[in-house]
Amino acid sequence: MMARTSPDATADSPSALLQPGTPAPDFSLESAPGATMELSSLRGRPVILVFYPNDWSPVCGDELALYNELMDEFRRHDAELLGISVDSVWCHTAFGDARHFAFPLLADFEPKGRVSRMYGAYRAGDGTSERALFVIDRDGVIRWSYLSPVGVNPGADGILTALEALPTPTGASR
């Protein structure tokens, strides 16, 4: 993978997955009926963004179930995990409740797929998000990204390795 000198190098080609070193584009998306979440509100903590094609589909469910099982590991790194798909907030609510997910699902619903496109994680032909993972550091910079074949559950090893590679916060009081 080539190091990108300009952080904006990929921003104007929406089909390319944003690469490490790129500042993570900020967004505000519905996280529950009547509630929104802004990425920038999580500055100071690592963030795991999980783009996935559809609520309820078998592979997505398995992938998110695995991450749900690993919330303690992610919290050990003080990391927040956000799921994102183009499903509506009501669909997300039903899905998250049914599967007991301990993390928010964000609705990239209107304008459809806007945030997924910003990250280069949109499947225009299918009208869904890609199956893509990002690890964002405490300063809001993407440190790892991965595009999985849409039918393959990428597992969690890449996320954990990326979290372990993040520098520990300097001067942070704990």
Place this chain on the structure above:
Amino acid sequence: MSARLVRPIEPDDHVVGPPNAPVTLVEYGDYECPHCGAAYPIVERIRQRLGDRLRFAYRHFPLSEAHPHAQHAAEMAEAAGERGAFWEMHRLLFEHQSALDDASLVRYAASVGVDADWAAEALATGMFESRVRHQFMGGVRSGVNGTPTFFINGMRYDLTVNERVLTATLESAALANSHV
């Protein structure tokens, strides 16, 4: 993405088959997972067929948010293992996937000769919780993404869990290794 088994067979593992077998099959499974239940008789028939050419190890990968009884079932298998009855318990759990509540688990323990009070205490105190977690995390770091996940001679098996395909893959792995 890692698709290699990062933890080779360890002393704590539950293993059947000779250590020098040309092919080693490692399964990461969940006793409450229906796909693992379906794979169980397939693995048993394959073990019969390959005999001494196969070493088989089973490790726990309970998705307990999705399968509320899976963690305790895995812990009970470990408890039975502590008393030398892992494989008997393993069979009972897969044959009774719809009855894995704590009371049933203790009953299965008694039926394989494990003291029921001790088994109940093992569950209640989480005596084997960390051992199960250790296996789970080893699976995560090896790229286990769901259950069942199989590794053949350390490489993840990504094809369908179908008796014919799995058998053929194991047979060719055994053949390749015995010619070295």
